[in-house]
Amino acid sequence: MTRKTSEPGVSPGGDGAAESGPLVLIVDDVQDNRTIYVLFLRFSGFRVVEAENGEEALAKATSLLPDVIVMDLSLPVMDGWEATRRLKRDPRTQKIPVIVLTGHALPEHAQAAREAGCDMVITKPCLPDQLMETIRRILDTPKTRAKSGR
């Protein structure tokens, strides 16, 4: 059922109307999940980049400095907890909100993610519009607004 791609990259159709919207970094090792959110967020006016593991997420976050990062936890190469921890330690990326979106439903997993420094935890399944609403809400908080107004 899950389909994985070996070649991560900027989703197709990332042009036109989305060029001026907030930049969202979607980190997930499952292609289907990335596809759903990319499709919907772009459809809704966001710019989206993808990463399929923690290491790639770190590289893209430092180079592209997205407005928000949606982070899965169980990831190959480097997991989401470690990636979040590093993002939050790096002065360049530490102010970028990290929304953890995970299939781990137990409270201890969420707790571990919060301890790594993430700003919010959402348990899968999460409908695309639900995620979009969350992103909007987090970008509207004063802290994020100040940052985005930079």
Add this chain to the structure above:
Amino acid sequence: MAGRCLEWLAEHAGVREGHCLALDTERNRLVHVAAFGVQPVTVNGFGIDLEAHDHPLVQALTVTRPVVMAPETTGRLFSRRAPVLALPLQGADLQEAVPGGLLLIRPVTANAADLEWVAEYLGYRLVRARLRVTSAENERRLRRDRDLLRSILDRVTDPVLLTDSEGRMLIANERAERLFATREGESEGRRRAIAINNMLFSSALGRSAVEQMTSAPRELALVDPTEGSDLLFELISTTAGDARMGMGIVSVLRNVSDLRSATEEIEDNLQRLRSAEAEVRAERDRLDLIIDSVADPILVTDPSGNLVMMNTPAERMFSASARTAPEAQRVRANDANFTSFVSNLLFGKTGVSKYHGGVNLVDPKTGRSIPMEAVSGSIYGESAEVSAIVTILHDRTEAIEREQLYEQLKAASAQLERRVQEATSALVRQNELLRRQAIELEQASVAKSQFLANVSHDVRTPLNAILGYTSLLLRGVAGPLATPQRDSLGRVDANARHLLTLITDILDISRIEAGKMPVRLSPIRPKELVDEIMSEVEPLIATSNLTVTATVPEGLPVIRSDRQKVKQILLNLLTNALKFTPRGSVTVSCTHQRADRTISIAVADTGIGIAPADQGRIFEAFSQADSTSAREGGGTGLGLAICQRLALVLGGQLTVESKVREGSTFTLVIPVGASRS
């Protein structure tokens, strides 16, 4: 002289043969003195012992008349065997009964007058001669005897005196003379001392006479004339003497000066001895008392094994004064046992002064056997020989019983200990087993939780994609949809959501059962909570045809509990009620039980109800009363199981009352809690 007389008789009186025999009183014999008309050889050495009383010649002496004798009586004195005439030669006027000798004449026809005359003459001469010899002899003998007596008297160490009736001293031995007699040229002091002594002695004798000469000794104090010291004598006086001599007094003085002091010393010693004896007796009495008051039998045996002494307790065991026959028999048995014990000791264990052993005796009264402990000790005499053996017996019955009891106790204790050890080791094994099982269970539980968490995660990921794509399609991201397509996508969406609920519930119940459901307490106002729940289920109420009411009275206390969990339970109950009630009403009511400080929240419906048989099972996991109803209701069958477990986690409980086709009432009871903010 006798020869001439015989010759005259031969000449004048017709005598042919004759013999003259004289009585020799010195040798007590009748001896031949002279003969006429016979050969001298025949009379040589003739003599007859006067002791031969039967001899006719001796008998002839005892008569005063002439006696004719048979020829054989004179032996060979006469030449012819013819009768002989024997004439006793009497002493005539000499007053002497014993004749002077015997005249033997033949023939018997000789002139009697001549014979008588001659016999008288010879008798007189013979007796006179004999008497002369005898008196000289006697005088000599008397002198000798006197000298002997004198020397004997002088040898006597005690002064001996003989005094006449007037007190004049007749005889005194040497010792007496020293005290009472003066000599030429003696000192004045001595003379005076002797005078005093004589005076004292006379006075004592005078007193003696007054006292009828009792033979009892009296004391007489004198002075030693040589040394002047005092002397003490014992005076024994007795009368002596005869009619011719007159009365005399024999006195013996015994020097008791030394005797007196010796006597005093002896008396002193005797006194000391008596007091010592009294002390010994008292000591002995005390010892007897002590020995008798000792409860243990004590016996003293002499070296040959005979009983010398025993105390009262010993008498009880060994006394022969037993009343009945069995008692006497037991006493004898005891005696025999003890005797054999002592003899073993005496003859078997020589050189051992202390001996420790045992004797088995019998109580004479009851016949009960008494094992006695015996301690014997030897008592040694002056020359280190055994003089006695003292034996103390001690009844060991109690000690033995105690020992036996102790042994039993020890055995019981050991057995108990063994059992305890066995039980303990069994327990230890069981504990170990349980511990391992607990570890295994724990591991299994951890593995189960981990497995469920993984399943949950791995199911959620594709579910996320399914719901996501469905949502995209329904939103027209992929272009507009026809109504049948939209309906089908709706069914996909509903099933995916059901699957999600199932996964969530499974995870919940596994966490509750693993005790990993933390409780977060916060104040809850019942009214607010009920309102909140009612508003959340509003969409469901709106689509139903039911009358739904909530009754929360005023003045309910604020409860302290886990808000999220209480809410989860109530939402579940309300949702179920709405699902399983086709028509009628659903009522939520809230009450406060002050007595046990609880709040009850009841959800009552008029729905399909639950059969009594199923009422117990509805709270079990994965057991909805009817799987059909579960599917119809869209439930997982885990909801009530989770609710009841959550109620328990909160310290409360969840119960149900129901009748089929009439309805059900679920009641949640939770404690008000410590805080009443």
